[in-house]
Amino acid sequence: MNIDQPLQLLGGLSPALFMSRHWQKKPLVIRQAIPGLMAPIDRAELFDLAAQDDVQSRLVIQTPADADRPWRLKQGPFGRKALPALKQPGWTLLVQSVDLHDARARALRDQFRFVPDARLDDVMVSYASDGGGVGPHFDSYDVFLLQAHGQRRWRIGRQKNLDLQPGMPLKILADFTPEQEFVLQAGDMLYLPPRYAHDGVALGECMTYSIGFRAPGAGELAQEILQRFAEQARDEVGDTLYRDPKQVAQADCAKIPADLTRFAQESVEKALQDPLALQRALGEYLSEPKAQVWFDSSNAPLDPTQGVCLDRRTQMLYDAAHIFINGESFLASGRDATLMSQLADQHRLSASDIRRLSAGALELLAQWFEDGWLQMDQQDESPSP
Ligand code: SIN
Ligand code: CO
Numbered sequence: 001m002n003i004d005q006p007l008q009l010l011g012g013l014s015p016a017l018f019m020s021r022h023w024q025k026k027p028l029v030i031r032q033a034i035p036g037l038m039a040p041i042d043r044a045e046l047f048d049l050a051a052q053d054d055v056q057s058r059l060v061i062q063t064p065a066d067a068d069r070p071w072r073l074k075q076g077p078f079g080r081k082a083l084p085a086l087k088q089p090g091w092t093l094l095v096q097s098v099d100l101h102d103a104r105a106r107a108l109r110d111q112f113r114f115v116p117d118a119r120l121d122d123v124m125v126s127y128a129s130d131g132g133g134v135g136p137h138f139d140s141y142d143v144f145l146l147q148a149h150g151q152r153r154w155r156i157g158r159q160k161n162l163d164l165q166p167g168m169p170l171k172i173l174a175d176f177t178p179e180q181e182f183v184l185q186a187g188d189m190l191y192l193p194p195r196y197a198h199d200g201v202a203l204g205e206c207m208t209y210s211i212g213f214r215a216p217g218a219g220e221l222a223q224e225i226l227q228r229f230a231e232q233a234r235d236e237v238g239d240t241l242y243r244d245p246k247q248v249a250q251a252d253c254a255k256i257p258a259d260l261t262r263f264a265q266e267s268v269e270k271a272l273q274d275p276l277a278l279q280r281a282l283g284e285y286l287s288e289p290k291a292q293v294w295f296d297s298s299n300a301p302l303d304p305t306q307g308v309c310l311d312r313r314t315q316m317l318y319d320a321a322h323i324f325i326n327g328e329s330f331l332a333s334g335r336d337a338t339l340m341s342q343l344a345d346q347h348r349l350s351a352s353d354i355r356r357l358s359a360g361a362l363e364l365l366a367q368w369f370e371d372g373w374l375q376m377d378q379q380d381e382s383p384s385p
Pocket of ligand 1: 092125126128133134139143145198200208209210
């Protein structure tokens with residue numbers, strides 16, 4: 001992606017300018033980010049997705065007349081009959097990770113790849129009946145809110161007080177102080193940095209696509225990385241037993257010997273010694289598929305005379321030494337590393353590039369293909385030699 005090219009998607013800003021001026025800093029309203037957009041996934045298709053077991057969905061129903069329970073939240077899946085009538089106002093269906101299930105949602109998500117893949121999370125699609133919304137709240141992550149159908153009135157504010165109303169089934173700000181208000185039409189988009197208060201209310205039936213991000217927490221990363229270290233510790237450190245030929249007779253019987261503490265410290269240090277271990281553990285964690293993802297393995301073997309592309313559920317990343325794919329890591333260098341990084345960046349590798357892979361890398365590619373992590377690339381028509 002050319003990060004210096006102005007994009008209509010970003011209101012005429014280049015990705016580079018958008019990132020330096022707005023990302024994690026301040027909101028941006030973009031009129032006609034996608035001109036003439038007509039919800040690629042329509043209402044009926046969204047309702048079908050919400051009925052599937054492997055799709056995460058939620059239903060938010062406003063019941064303002066019920067002072068004790070003004071908001072209700074239900075978890076999917078939802079058969080069509082479990083959803084309120086279309087003409088009932090004040091309800092919203094939210095369907096998570098639509099990009100895993102629909103190629104058009106995936107293509108939309110891919111327009112935002114000027115943000116590193118490791119930070120992109122999913123495309124959530126919401127359908128709201130007139131007046132529907134999820135109430136004034138804040139999100140912990142950046143989000144692009146793309147109006148895909150109908151109109152939504154947004155009110156947003158920078159408030160510091162992010163206290164929530166107690167006892168609600170969803171996050172509702174206790175004291176929402178909007179500073180700006182605008183109505184988004186189909187094709188318009190609002191970018192919000194993390195923790196920016198907002199409230200979107202449907203003006204008539206509407207659909208909003210949220211392109212959402214993820215940011216790992218420090219504690220979460222430490223836990224995930226150390227867990228992976230722990231799994232390898234035995235192999236790395238070996239089974240040397242603690243020896244204490246110099247142990248003197250000890251009067252304070254229950255006291256742990258200082259030498260034993262030192263031995264433990266050295267064992268942990270040895271386990272952490274591999275300079276690539278942290279990078280490996282991080283890449284494996286970041287490329288883990290989402291919980292609800294599974295792959296359909298292929299019946300046919302890889303045909304190396306045709307190009308391949310990543311299955312849309314595959315998460316492929318790399319660093320200076322490794323290639324990561326769906327939670328697995330591989331050391332790669334030289335031409336293999338260049339070609340595999342190309343596959344990760346561009347999501348495809350042509351037949352002529354496949355022929356340039358080493359035998360070992362080609363074997364991996366064949367395995368990934370059989371596992372359903374890769375597909376034949378219908379766009380690659382390059383003839384075999
Ligand atoms: C929605 O699409 O209704 C909610 C999006 C949000 O406010 O984050
Ligand atoms: Co939100």
